[in-house]
Amino acid sequence: MIGSHLAPVLAPLPVLVPMIAAAMTLFAGRMPRLQRALTVLALTVVLVVSAMLVHLADRDGTIALQVGGWGPTEPGMGPLGITLVIDRLSALMLVVSAIVLLAVVFYAIGQGIRDGDERQPVSIFLPTYLVLAAGVFMAFSAGDLFNLFVGFEVLLSASFVLLTIGASKERVRAGISYVMVSMVSSLIFLFGIALVYATTGTLNLAELSVRLEGVPEGTRMALFAVLLVAFGIKAAVFPLSTWLPDSYPTAPAPVTAVFAGLLTKVGVYAIIRAHSLLFPGGGMDDVLLVAGLLTMLVGIFGAIAQSDIKRLLSFTLVSHIGYMVFGIALSNDLGMAGAIYYVAHHILVQTTLFLVVGLIERQAGASTLQRLGGLAAASPVLAFVFVVPALNLGGIPPFSGFIGKVALLEAGAQVGSSLAWLLVAGSVITSLLTLYVVARVWTKAFWRSRADAPEGHLSAAAPSALLADGEDIELVDRDDVGRMPVGMLVPTGALIAVGLMLTVMAGPIFAYSSRAADEVLDRGQYISAVLGDFR
Numbered sequence: 001m002i003g004s005h006l007a008p009v010l011a012p013l014p015v016l017v018p019m020i021a022a023a024m025t026l027f028a029g030r031m032p033r034l035q036r037a038l039t040v041l042a043l044t045v046v047l048v049v050s051a052m053l054v055h056l057a058d059r060d061g062t063i064a065l066q067v068g069g070w071g072p073t074e075p076g077m078g079p080l081g082i083t084l085v086i087d088r089l090s091a092l093m094l095v096v097s098a099i100v101l102l103a104v105v106f107y108a109i110g111q112g113i114r115d116g117d118e119r120q121p122v123s124i125f126l127p128t129y130l131v132l133a134a135g136v137f138m139a140f141s142a143g144d145l146f147n148l149f150v151g152f153e154v155l156l157s158a159s160f161v162l163l164t165i166g167a168s169k170e171r172v173r174a175g176i177s178y179v180m181v182s183m184v185s186s187l188i189f190l191f192g193i194a195l196v197y198a199t200t201g202t203l204n205l206a207e208l209s210v211r212l213e214g215v216p217e218g219t220r221m222a223l224f225a226v227l228l229v230a231f232g233i234k235a236a237v238f239p240l241s242t243w244l245p246d247s248y249p250t251a252p253a254p255v256t257a258v259f260a261g262l263l264t265k266v267g268v269y270a271i272i273r274a275h276s277l278l279f280p281g282g283g284m285d286d287v288l289l290v291a292g293l294l295t296m297l298v299g300i301f302g303a304i305a306q307s308d309i310k311r312l313l314s315f316t317l318v319s320h321i322g323y324m325v326f327g328i329a330l331s332n333d334l335g336m337a338g339a340i341y342y343v344a345h346h347i348l349v350q351t352t353l354f355l356v357v358g359l360i361e362r363q364a365g366a367s368t369l370q371r372l373g374g375l376a377a378a379s380p381v382l383a384f385v386f387v388v389p390a391l392n393l394g395g396i397p398p399f400s401g402f403i404g405k406v407a408l409l410e411a412g413a414q415v416g417s418s419l420a421w422l423l424v425a426g427s428v429i430t431s432l433l434t435l436y437v438v439a440r441v442w443t444k445a446f447w448r449s450r451a452d453a454p455e456g457h458l459s460a461a462a463p464s465a466l467l468a469d470g471e472d473i474e475l476v477d478r479d480d481v482g483r484m485p486v487g488m489l490v491p492t493g494a495l496i497a498v499g500l501m502l503t504v505m506a507g508p509i510f511a512y513s514s515r516a517a518d519e520v521l522d523r524g525q526y527i528s529a530v531l532g533d534f535r
Helices: 002-010 013-027 032-060 088-115 122-141 145-163 169-200 205-214 217-235 244-250 253-278 285-304 309-330 333-364 380-394 400-415 418-447 486-504 506-521 523-531
Strands: 063-066 083-086 464-466 472-474
Touching (some): 002 032, 002 063, 013 032, 032 063, 032 083, 032 088, 032 122, 032 506, 063 523, 083 205, 088 253, 088 333, 122 145, 122 253, 145 253, 169 205, 169 244, 205 253, 205 523, 217 285, 244 309, 253 506, 309 333, 309 418, 333 380, 380 486, 400 418, 400 506, 506 523
Antiparallel strands (some): 063 083, 464 472
């Protein structure tokens, strides 16, 4: 079939195209229009290619590509070199990531044009953004542990630059914390890779899944525990999540949106691969269930205590990672399907909400609830673009958040253990508290009068103000407060529309997620696709 010949050509493009475009935009640093055109073109190409890979992976099965055509050095060994693997799960992650990255870059261009290039170092932003995209796509398509590590490092190196762009004190401080945590995570991951290689003699995921079966149970669980710690830090699973709320809120809105939507999901994706492909059997399921429950509850209780919308959303981000861990740890088809569907849902919704916070800052000059009020009357459009993803995050029917949560709750009921039922109860409580949190933002920022806000009298145009306790606070000082560029509104609305498609097309999309879950849990398909010619 044509698709079977086309797939190996398409598989490396999600990584190659952004990398090549990053180099070209770097050389075009003095030509901002060309930079923007190249960035948009590259991410559009990746989106089209990813959509084709979704179709091909769903129709023909797992796509495996041995880069360079390196074969085994001895009979019975797996392939050497870089292996790219695209199955239904990785293809879905590629297409959702491409949608988000393309929408956010349109948002960033709209924001940069309005803010002025002298405030936004666009010549550095766009090449770095493309490198980040390449790292994300590399992680999702890696077929071996080392290149998964490389994908992590590529996206993390780019994220260090994006997080500290503008070099304000707050961003540098948050960037240092983020760098330290990320370096610790990378060192643990590298240590885990060394242990795995010393134990099995390979890093290819398919070959590892075969060789680990002959490793003693205790050694296998120790290897899994090391990798889980590394991936848990990247996914912000409690108690390894304390770094996130302090790091993300300081970055510009587009950067925060991409970080919140994608970077933690790369960690979740790695957990799925390790749990289902390398270490099946449920040896760490109870640990993951407890971690999932604590992640839900600690995250949402942290969100309740916040007054800044960015920090509030950062805590809800942590909280809803718990739902994904819950689905993974159940180790059944419905739980994995629910987790995969919820990952796609959360990438879209969380990214949209952080973009909305950028619009709130543009409209009102602040993102702190003490200073906000009357936004619904001031901008009904802004009220709409907030309330739709907020209700989706809270799991109000018939939105995709409700569909994903119902699937996870049903999967927990199918397992029927006391710990699974405890997770079901925790999921319901977390969902209700999420609704409370977004309702509090709605009532305070949008519904009440700004005059009733504790700090509503402070003018957003003033360079600074003095609180009653003598603490200086910094306020926004620019003349564009109250005007939201169309270039920021349109991509936000587009992401809302894509998120609503998860509801409108819930049947086909969840059916795809179920097929992806079956493929993930049935290791034979992955192993045969990668090792079929070498066994």
